[in-house]
Structures are given as structure tokens and as C-alpha cells.
Amino acid sequence: MSLDATNEIETRTRRNTSDLQQSRKGLVKPVPFRGGGFVHTRHRLIAPLLFVVLVILWEVGSQTGFISNIALPAPSEAAGAMSDLFETGMIWKHLSASLYRLVIGWSLGSLIGVFVGLAIALFSLVRAGVSPFISALFPIPKIALLPLFIIWFGIGEGSKVATILFGVFFPTVIATYGGVDNVDRNLIRMGQSFGLSWMSIVRKIIIPGALPAILSGFRISASIAIILLVAAEMIGAEYGIGAYILMAGALFATDQLIAGVAMLSVLGLTVGWLISRAERLLLSWRA
Amino acid sequence: MELILDHVSHSYGDVEVLSDISLSVGSGEIVCIVGPSGCGKSTLLRILGGLEKPDHGAALIAGEPPSDSLNPLTYVFQDFALLPWRTVEGNISLVLEDHSVRKDKARAIITDVLARTKLSEFANAWPRQLSGGMKQRVAIARALSVNPAVMLMDEPLSALDSQTRELLMDDLIELWGQVGFSACYITHNLAEAVRLGHRIVMLSRRPGKIREIVDIDIPLSERINHPAETSAIQRRLWEAMRDEARAADRELSDVA
Ligand SMILES: Nc1ncnc2c1ncn2[C@@H]1O[C@H](COP(=O)(O)OP(=O)(O)O)[C@@H](O)[C@H]1O
Ligand SMILES: [Mg+2]
Numbered sequence: 001m002s003l004d005a006t007n008e009i010e011t012r013t014r015r016n017t018s019d020l021q022q023s024r025k026g027l028v029k030p031v032p033f034r035g036g037g038f039v040h041t042r043h044r045l046i047a048p049l050l051f052v053v054l055v056i057l058w059e060v061g062s063q064t065g066f067i068s069n070i071a072l073p074a075p076s077e078a079a080g081a082m083s084d085l086f087e088t089g090m091i092w093k094h095l096s097a098s099l100y101r102l103v104i105g106w107s108l109g110s111l112i113g114v115f116v117g118l119a120i121a122l123f124s125l126v127r128a129g130v131s132p133f134i135s136a137l138f139p140i141p142k143i144a145l146l147p148l149f150i151i152w153f154g155i156g157e158g159s160k161v162a163t164i165l166f167g168v169f170f171p172t173v174i175a176t177y178g179g180v181d182n183v184d185r186n187l188i189r190m191g192q193s194f195g196l197s198w199m200s201i202v203r204k205i206i207i208p209g210a211l212p213a214i215l216s217g218f219r220i221s222a223s224i225a226i227i228l229l230v231a232a233e234m235i236g237a238e239y240g241i242g243a244y245i246l247m248a249g250a251l252f253a254t255d256q257l258i259a260g261v262a263m264l265s266v267l268g269l270t271v272g273w274l275i276s277r278a279e280r281l282l283l284s285w286r287a
Numbered sequence: 288m289e290l291i292l293d294h295v296s297h298s299y300g301d302v303e304v305l306s307d308i309s310l311s312v313g314s315g316e317i318v319c320i321v322g323p324s325g326c327g328k329s330t331l332l333r334i335l336g337g338l339e340k341p342d343h344g345a346a347l348i349a350g351e352p353p354s355d356s357l358n359p360l361t362y363v364f365q366d367f368a369l370l371p372w373r374t375v376e377g378n379i380s381l382v383l384e385d386h387s388v389r390k391d392k393a394r395a396i397i398t399d400v401l402a403r404t405k406l407s408e409f410a411n412a413w414p415r416q417l418s419g420g421m422k423q424r425v426a427i428a429r430a431l432s433v434n435p436a437v438m439l440m441d442e443p444l445s446a447l448d449s450q451t452r453e454l455l456m457d458d459l460i461e462l463w464g465q466v467g468f469s470a471c472y473i474t475h476n477l478a479e480a481v482r483l484g485h486r487i488v489m490l491s492r493r494p495g496k497i498r499e500i501v502d503i504d505i506p507l508s509e510r511i512n513h514p515a516e517t518s519a520i521q522r523r524l525w526e527a528m529r530d531e532a533r534a535a536d537r538e539l540s541d542v543a
Contacts, residue, residue, distance in 0.1 A: 190368035193336060194382040194433065195358050204381060208372045285372040285413050 070254075078258035085259065090244075095263070097239035098229060101157065102267075105164025106225045113169045113221075114214060117176025121210075122202065131177075138170040143231045150235070160232040167228040168221040175217020179210030212286070215279050222271045226264060241267070288350045288359070288436045289313050290335060290471070295344035296494075297330060303494040304330050305341070310488055310497070311349075312437055315467045317507075319484030321474055323528065323535035327495035328473045329441055335471055336360045336439045352436040357386040361435035365442040367422040369414040369429075375401070376410040379429045386433070400428040403462060420451035424458070431466065438470040444479060456482050460507045477528070481521045482510055489524060492535035499527055 020028050055075050061067040062074030085091040119126045120134070142163050149159040149166075183206055191201040233242025241263050248256035280287075290312045297305040304327040312318045322328050333339040335346050337360060352359035369378050376397055383393045401407045404424045414422060423443055430438055444452045456479065462468070474480055480487045481503070489499040501520060505513050 184368075186364060186366055186368050187370060189338065190362070190364060193338060193358075193360075193362040194385075194429075196382070196385045200385050204384075205370065208370070211372075283372075285415070 073255040073258060075258075077255040078262065081253070081255040081259040082262065091263075093239045094241050094244050097237070097243075098233065098241045098267075101160045101164060101232070101240070102225055102229050105161040105229070106168050106222060108161070109165040109168030109225070110172050110218065110221060112165075113172025114176050116169075117173040117214075118180065118202075118207075120173065121177040121180035122206075127177075134170060134173055138174065142167040142228055146232060146235060155236045160229070160237065163232040164225045164228050167224045171221045171224060172214075172217050175220070176210060176214050179213025179217075180206055182213065183209035212279075212283055215275065215282065218278075219272065219275050222275065223268065226268055226271070230264065288348060288352045288469075290360070290437045290469075291347040291349055292331070292335060293344050293347055295331070295334060295341045295346070297327070297334065297339075297341045297343075298494075305334075306494040306496045307344075308490075308495065308497060309344075310500075312469055312471050314436075315469055316485050317463065317470045317472055317483055319472045319474060319480035319487045320490065321477060321480045321487060321524065321528070322490030322495055323492050323532040324475055325535055325538070326490045326493050326531075328475075328490065331490075331495065332362075332439050332441050332471060332473055336362055353434065356434045356436050357388070358382070358433035359436040361430045361433055361438055363423075363426050363430050363438060363440040363443045365445050367414075367419075367426045367446075369422055369425055371414050374411050374413055375406060375417075375425050375428075378414070378425060379432050382429055382433055396432050400431045403431065403465065404428040405458070418451070419447045420455055423447065423455060427459075427462075431462075431468070436469065438468055438472075440470055440472045442473055442475065445474065445476070452476075452479070459483060463507055477521045477524050480524070481517045483507065487520075487524065489527060492531045493538070498531070499524075 058067065058072075059075050062069065062072070062076075067074075082091075085094075116130065116134075120131050121127070145166070146159065146163055149162045153159045153162045187205050187209065188201060191205050196204070229240075230242035230245065233240035234246045237243040241260055245257055245260035245264075248254070248260060292308055292310050295305055295308045296303070308331065310318065310320075320328055320331065330339065334341045337346065348359075370381065373381060379397050379400065380393055383396060388396065397410075398407070401410055404427055406421070406424055406428055409417065409421065409425075414425070417425065423446075427443070444455055447455065460483065472480075472483055484503060485507075487501045487503065488497060489501070490496065491498045501524065503510075503517075503520060505516060510517050
């Protein structure tokens with residue numbers, strides 16, 4: 001990382017002092033350099049490169065029989081399963097079913113979560129009444145409630161969307177009111193001192209101030225949504241990435257299973273990328 | 288318009304912070320309030336501007352504020368209080384938006400106050416790009432934009448280094464020459480008080496009482512040419528304040 005930087009600095013110091021060092025015959029030596037390191041430098045290529053290397057090692061391992069085909073299918077086989085999905089067009093069926101649930105569940109959960117979080121942060125009555133419930137319900141694995149959701153919302157889309165919605169709701173509430181609590185009080189007092197209305201203070205000071213926290217909450221809730229999506233699709237879904245993975249598992253078609261997992265990874269990366277874009281767009285004032 | 292504190296006392300819990308303070312800020316007058324830290328200066332200013340209710344006494348307004356004043360009592364804070372997600376221009380328009388100022392009128396006001404505070408070329412800069420002195424100029428521009436009857440300034444230069452402070456003091460004096468604003472200017476820095484104050488009110492340590500009031504007749508713009516007189520006043524104030532400051536420094540306090 002910055003080892004190279006360290007070396008460079010050391011050689012430069014040596015060069016500058018070398019005359020002195022010679023003239024004083026070893027009585028003078030440079031002060032040992034102890035800084036450097038602990039700085040993040042961006043290395044864009046490392047991750048893709050490492051990924052490719054790992055896949056190649058894996059493929060070689062499978063081809064040579066070092067990795068048993070029963071334990072783990074070769075990447076080429078998983079790629080074959082993936083291309084089957086594209087050829088039959090099934091990928092679009094699975095993907096659209098999953099995306100539909102994900103988008104609806106996550107959007108509704110986030111929307112309601114942000115509103116409830118704001119209400120908790122802004123009104124002490126709501127905070128006193130609601131926040132203990134949030135604390136009590138947050139740690140419950142939503143998947144444990146799936147049977148209840150099926151009874152309440154039906155075996156179809158309702159229960160799946162509800163699982164995601166509830167899973168997304170709680171972390172969003174907590175991120176939102178934590179974010180509002182951390183808005184600089186002095187900025188709010190400034191708003192009051194200039195006679196801004198309550199609504200203006202909320203819209204122009206509190207919400208933008210809480211936005212960084214809300215967006216990093218979105219990052220977490222999006223991952224939770226994907227986890228819950230797969231879990232919910234494993235019960236009574238015909239299409240969807242989760243249903244595909246479950247089916248593959250039941251048939252011990254491990255190549256399809258890996259293909260399904262790869263789809264989830266791509267989904268996760270895409271969502272992460274979208275949120276990064278949103279952050280760069282909405283929080284451009286920070287950079 | 289005149290802003291008056293009438294026998295104000297205030298406590299937080301058992302801690303008496305202000306005790307029977309009366310003073311007034313007249314039109315076009317800069318009143319400096321000095322006192323050791325923790326003596327209740329910020330509290331006094333919050334009461335003056337209606338951000339806090341005193342236990343006893345009252346903050347009063349005598350006469351009508353100018354009709355074109357959007358926010359008669361306007362603060363300038365020590366920590367600038369700029370919104371980091373708005374540009375310089377956006378921070379100023381923030382305080383005009385709620386007063387239903389017409390778009391073109393608002394533009395004219397913003398251009399004017401930016402020019403007065405020498406910020407014209409920074410209209411689109413983000414606060415994070417500005418130095419402390421520039422940030423405080425923005426805050427002063429923002430305060431001017433609502434045409435205040437009295438500016439309430441809480442140690443506006445205390446977060447700045449001493450060179451920047453000198454520059455801003457000069458700018459404030461120049462600005463006062465142009466606009467003739469009135470201000471209640473809080474500071475713990477006697478040099479600032481002697482440069483900027485028409486009247487200096489010295490508070491004792493907590494609970495803050497008025498210890499001394501000094502009027503300085505030398506016009507603001509000429510004070511730089513009267514170093515002997517101003518430093519004599521400053522020295523006299525320091526003599527009076529030294530013991531208070533030492534005692535305040537050695538006090539234990541539970542509240543931040
Ligand atoms: N909101 C508050 N609650 C309780 N105590 C406070 C509050 N604000 C200030 N104080 C206390 O009142 C005293 C005066 O504070 P302040 O007015 O900020 O002093 P100064 O600005 O002169 O340094 C201090 O001891 C401070 O700790
Ligand atoms: Mg203070």
C-alpha cells in the first residue's frame with residue numbers, strides 16, 4: 001500500500017544527508033522514519049483481478065480433480081447453468097419476480113420507516129410511545145414471522161412483500177431518528193433565530209442533515225431486503241431467484257445453485273452501486 | 288428602535304447565571320459585552336433575541352423596527368452555523384425564502400450583501416471550501432440580508448486566528464461606516480471590545496452582574512489612530528477584570 005512511499009522518502013532523506021554523513025564519518029545518521037501507513041489508497045483493479053485468479057484456481061482445481069465435483073461444481077458448469085437460464089429465457093421470469101418483490105417491499109418499508117423515524121425524532125410523545133416497540137420488535141428475525149404473514153397476507157406476493165417490508169422498516173426507522181438526533185443543534189437554533197417556520201426547519205435543515213445517516217441505513221436495509229427476499233421465496237414461490245436456488249438444492253443440481261448465488265451477488269453489487277450513485281448525487285456537498 | 292434588558296435575572300437549576308442586568312442597545316450603536324468565560328454572556332444574548340425566557344425581568348423593544356426589516360433581531364454565531372449542504376448563496380437565500388421575498392428582489396439583496404462583505408466571487412462556493420474568516424463573512428452577509436434592527440453577535444471572531452480577526456474587525460468597522468447597524472457584541476477579548484464598541488459593558492464572574500460601563504467617544508474609524516487612549520482603556524478594563532477572570536477560572540462547574 002504505502003510501503004513504496006516509505007521507501008521513497010527514506011532514499012530521499014539519505015541522498016540529502018549523504019554529504020554530511022560522509023564528512024562526519026558515521027557520527028550523523030538520519031532520524032528513523034516512523035510515519036506512513038494507515039492511509040487508504042484506491043486500488044480499483046485489485047478486487048476484479050483477485051476474483052479472476054480465484055475462479056481460475058477453482059476451475060483448475062476442479063479439472064484436475066483436486067476439488068471433487070460433488071463437493072463443488074466447476075465454474076464452467078455453473079456458467080453453463082447460467083447460459084441455460086438465458087437460453088430458455090427463464091432468467092427474466094425469475095429476475096422480474098424477485099425484483100418486483102424487492103422493489104415494492106424495500107420502497108414501502110423505507111418510505112414508512114423514514115416517516116416513522118422522523119416522527120419519533122421530532123415529537124417526544126411519539127418517541128416515548130413508539131420507540132420501545134421498535135426496540136422490542138427490531139431483533140425478531142422477520143423470517144420467523146413468515147407463517148403469520150402468510151395467514152395475514154396470503155401465500156402469494158403479499159406475504160413475501162410484507163416480510164421484506166418489515167425487515168427494511170426497522171433499520172430504516174433507527175437510522176433515520178439516529179440521523180436526526182445527530183443534526184447540529186446550533187443549525188436548528190440558527191433557523192429559529194432567523195424566524196424560519198417549523199416546516200422549513202424540518203425540510204431545509206433537519207432532513208438534509210440526517211440524509212447521510214439515512215442513506216447509510218439504506219445500504220444496510222437493502223442487504224437485509226435481499227436476504228429476506230430469498231428466504232421468503234423459498235416458501236411457496238413459483239418464480240424468483242430464491243425459488244430457483246431452492247429447486248436446485250432439492251435436486252442437488254449444485255451448478256444451478258452456484259448460478260443462483262451468483263445472481264444474488266450481482267444483485268447485491270448493483271444495489272450497492274445504485275446507493276453509491278445516490279450518495280454522490282445527494283451528498284455532493286460533502287466530498 | 289432600542290433593545291432593552293430590564294432587570295433580568297436567570298438561573299439554570301440552582302446555578303444563578305445572570306443577576307439583575309439592565310442595559311440598552313440604541314439605534315446605530317455597538318454595545319460590547321465583556322466578561323470572564325461562563326459568566327452568562329451567551330445566555331444574556333439568547334434572552335435578548337428571544338431564544339430563551341428569563342426567570343425575572345424582561346427583554347423589551349422600544350419603538351418600531353424599520354418596516355423593511357425582515358428579522359429585527361438577528362444572530363451571528365461563534366461557530367458560523369452555515370448549512371454545509373448549501374452554497375454561500377444558498378445559505379443567504381435560506382433566510383429570505385421564508386419571508387416571501389420576490390425572486391428578483393432576493394437576488395438583488397444577495398448580490399448586495401455579498402459585495403458588502405467582499406464575497407462576490409464566492410457565491411457558488413461550498414462552506415467546506417472556505418476558511419474560518421470567509422465563513423464568518425458569509426454569516427455576517429446572511430445577517431445583513433434580512434436587514435436587522437439589532438445584530439446579536441456571540442463571540443463572532445473567537446474561532447478565528449488573530450490575523451483573520453484583525454482583518455474582519457477592519458471589515459466590520461468599514462461595514463458599520465456604510466450601513467450603521469446596531470449590535471450587541473459579545474466577546475471575551477478586550478482588544479476587540481475597545482476597537483468595536485461605542486459602549487463596553489463589563490460583567491462580573493458568575494452570577495453575571497454589571498461591574499462597569501465604559502463609553503468610548505472616539506469614532507470607530509479613528510480608533511486605530513489613537514493607540515494611547517484605547518490601550519489605556521483596555522488596560523483599565525483588564526485591571527478590573529483580572530481578578531474576576533482568575534476566580535472564574537478556578538471555579539468548579541458541572542455543566543458544560
Ligand atoms: N442550557 C443550559 N443549561 C444549564 N446550564 C447552562 C445552560 N447554558 C449555559 N449554562 C451554564 O450557565 C453558565 C453561563 O453560560 P454562558 O451563558 O454560555 O456563559 P458565557 O457565554 O459567558 O461563557 C455556565 O456555567 C453554563 O455552564
Ligand atoms: Mg458563550
